[in-house]
Amino acid sequence: MISNPVLRKELAGNVRMRQLPRVARVGCLLLIASLIGTIYYYVIVRFILADRGTTTAVDTWHVVVILQAALICLISPSIAANSITREKEQQTWEMLLFTMLQPSQIVFGKLLARLYYLGLMILIFMPIELACWAKASNEITTAMVALTYLVMAVSALCFTTISLYVSWVVKRTIYSIMSGYSIVIGGLVICTSLSAAVVNGSLANNPLMWINPILMFGQAIDPHIVTGGDLTVAIITYLLATALMLTRMIIRLRDFSLEA
Amino acid sequence: MPMIEINHLRKEYREGNKAKVALKDLSLELEQGDIFGFIGPNGAGKTTTIKMLATLLIPTAGTASINGINVVEHPEKIRAIVGYMPDFFGVYDDIKVWEYLDFFASAYRLPRDRRPSIIDDVLALTDLTEKKDSYVESLSRGMKQRLCLAKTLVHDPLVMLLDEPASGLDPRARIEIRELLKELQSMGKTIIVSSHILPEMEEFCNKIGIIESGELIVAGDVKTIARSVRGQHNIDVVVLDEIGRAHAILTGMSDVVREVKFVGNRRRSLSDENPDAETQPMERRIEDPSAGGTLQIGYTGEPDEEYRILQVLVQAGVRVKAFYTPETDLEDVFLRVTKGVVS
Ligand SMILES: Nc1ncnc2c1ncn2[C@@H]1O[C@H](COP(=O)(O)OP(=O)(O)O)[C@@H](O)[C@H]1O
Ligand SMILES: [Mg+2]
Numbered sequence: 001m002i003s004n005p006v007l008r009k010e011l012a013g014n015v016r017m018r019q020l021p022r023v024a025r026v027g028c029l030l031l032i033a034s035l036i037g038t039i040y041y042y043v044i045v046r047f048i049l050a051d052r053g054t055t056t057a058v059d060t061w062h063v064v065v066i067l068q069a070a071l072i073c074l075i076s077p078s079i080a081a082n083s084i085t086r087e088k089e090q091q092t093w094e095m096l097l098f099t100m101l102q103p104s105q106i107v108f109g110k111l112l113a114r115l116y117y118l119g120l121m122i123l124i125f126m127p128i129e130l131a132c133w134a135k136a137s138n139e140i141t142t143a144m145v146a147l148t149y150l151v152m153a154v155s156a157l158c159f160t161t162i163s164l165y166v167s168w169v170v171k172r173t174i175y176s177i178m179s180g181y182s183i184v185i186g187g188l189v190i191c192t193s194l195s196a197a198v199v200n201g202s203l204a205n206n207p208l209m210w211i212n213p214i215l216m217f218g219q220a221i222d223p224h225i226v227t228g229g230d231l232t233v234a235i236i237t238y239l240l241a242t243a244l245m246l247t248r249m250i251i252r253l254r255d256f257s258l259e260a
Numbered sequence: 261m262p263m264i265e266i267n268h269l270r271k272e273y274r275e276g277n278k279a280k281v282a283l284k285d286l287s288l289e290l291e292q293g294d295i296f297g298f299i300g301p302n303g304a305g306k307t308t309t310i311k312m313l314a315t316l317l318i319p320t321a322g323t324a325s326i327n328g329i330n331v332v333e334h335p336e337k338i339r340a341i342v343g344y345m346p347d348f349f350g351v352y353d354d355i356k357v358w359e360y361l362d363f364f365a366s367a368y369r370l371p372r373d374r375r376p377s378i379i380d381d382v383l384a385l386t387d388l389t390e391k392k393d394s395y396v397e398s399l400s401r402g403m404k405q406r407l408c409l410a411k412t413l414v415h416d417p418l419v420m421l422l423d424e425p426a427s428g429l430d431p432r433a434r435i436e437i438r439e440l441l442k443e444l445q446s447m448g449k450t451i452i453v454s455s456h457i458l459p460e461m462e463e464f465c466n467k468i469g470i471i472e473s474g475e476l477i478v479a480g481d482v483k484t485i486a487r488s489v490r491g492q493h494n495i496d497v498v499v500l501d502e503i504g505r506a507h508a509i510l511t512g513m514s515d516v517v518r519e520v521k522f523v524g525n526r527r528r529s530l531s532d533e534n535p536d537a538e539t540q541p542m543e544r545r546i547e548d549p550s551a552g553g554t555l556q557i558g559y560t561g562e563p564d565e566e567y568r569i570l571q572v573l574v575q576a577g578v579r580v581k582a583f584y585t586p587e588t589d590l591e592d593v594f595l596r597v598t599k600g601v602v603s
Binding site for chain 2: 005
């Protein structure tokens with residue numbers, strides 16, 4: 001995979017720090033690392049492990065997963081929004097398509113590069129979650145942790161693919177950012193809730209709500225409290241939508257009759 | 261087999277419900293090693309034609325093939341043997357010159373161990389060797405243009421499609437592009453190069469085509485076109501003195517010389533003029549018949565017997581300083597053709 005030239009270029013080119021002098025780069029990294037280290041130390045050692053009971057651990061688990069869910073819903077709909085529109089705006093897209101690259105190399109190169117950065121952002125919370133799980137393994141079961149991560153992975157993949165897809169369809173980054181948020185926030189979060197409320201007057205047990213990411217994360221975090229959805233159906237729906245978008249992009253990536 | 265074969269190529273763009281014809285009916289054949297100057301005003305259909313050859317636009321009708329490969333049926337095979345430089349392009353930022361070339365080299369599936377030497381070669385060819393470790397966005401416009409040419413060369417294409425490679429460049433950068441094209445010509449590549457500026461083409465194109473509003477008005481080799489359009493081609497004669505006598509002698513050769521114009525006192529050359537400016541010389545009145553100057557004649561005789569005129573002048577004792585077909589000849593052809601003299 002790393003032999004994919006698009007992926008390599010996207011990973012290298014996205015680090016805007018490259019042109020800084022080496023000293024400044026190392027300094028920046030050290031600063032970030034020490035900041036994160038301090039946060040880990042306080043939250044894990046002083047907060048979660050210092051607690052005699054498990055309440056802190058369970059509460060922290062909830063807060064952190066909600067934070068990650070919010071990050072996924074707010075960042076991934078636009079994280080790949082400029083990956084193709086920027087090439088169109090900078091007039092490099094045509095030259096990229098004129099190479100011998102396979103459409104799948106272009107699509108997956110761009111997708112994986114953005115997922116990599118999103119993954120870093122999400123996984124940075126993992127040590128805290130592991131501490132919560134270790135401390136309160138009765139309340140936070142291994143299955144819950146696994147399910148939570150599955151929902152995170154599937155929704156991150158699906159939303160990032162949506163943003164890549166709209167980036168391919170529209171011509172300007174600003175439109176692809178707007179479309180990405182419209183679909184994820186406007187469609188999946190707001191419209192499903194509204195329509196569920198309107199159609200049978202209650203949010204629970206309404207199939208449209210099943211694909212609502214907030215409900216999905218709720219079920220994953222604590223399946224005993226949040227009920228009324230079907231996670232399996234939702235996850236399969238997300239994966240199917242992702243596969244459809246990727247297939248269409250790969251088949252029609254060079255289809256210029258779409259543009260003219 | 262011709263290297264490039266275009267048959268009745270046509271392209272219509274959708275504009276709302278109406279179809280806009282960008283290219284009407286283009287047929288053309290180019291042999292291996294031909295450098296074809298594709299000349300026409302803005303909006304004539306040059307970019308449209310080049311993009312269809314580059315598999316980036318689907319023709320409405322007609323066919324085109326490169327090296328015997330149909331461009332619509334086998335676009336991936338075409339991309340392997342063609343280098344394409346668009347009229348407008350950008351470069352990735354935050355990437356160094358060699359990384360940029362390495363990216364395209366790997367995108368053309370060149371093996372990793374061969375890439376460094378190929379990159380060095382194309383950098384040397386495009387005179388960018390010192391810029392190897394510079395960031396792409398720090399390059400001047402002319403250098404970016406050369407970098408783009410370098411990029412189109414990494415996979416050693418048989419055919420190059422260059423859409424206005426010199427547009428927007430200062431005269432010096434233009435000359436560098438021109439030198440580079442001559443080099444590519446000597447490497448035996450078949451090149452289509454479009455331009456709306458004529459004089460820069462004549463020097464290295466062995467064939468030209470003039471296109472206007474989607475129609476190829478004339479195509480062929482430069483001199484033949486000049487003659488077919490006007491029945492003559494221009495020759496400038498520069499004499500040291502006695503311009504009056506030279507004028508009289510030339511006027512007397514009416515069987516092969518159609519018109520004799522006094523166009524000034526110095527040799528005309530494009531290198532010291534703005535190539536975009538009006539370069540057709542004005543006819544002037546000879547004020548001092550004993551002085552030197554330049555006469556322009558319209559030669560109607562056999563194409564390779566111009567020397568006879570020079571012979572007559574020299575035998576008559578006229579002190580000829582120069583005798584040549586001016587570079588602006590093509591421009592004159594262009595102006596006549598696009599005004600509708602032919603069509
Ligand atoms: N995408 C397009 N949609 C509609 N019309 C176009 C498009 N591209 C070019 N044209 C029209 O086609 C004609 C030929 O354009 P072009 O091939 O770009 O000319 P040139 O490169 O010779 O300047 C022009 O009249 C132009 O307006
Ligand atoms: Mg053009």
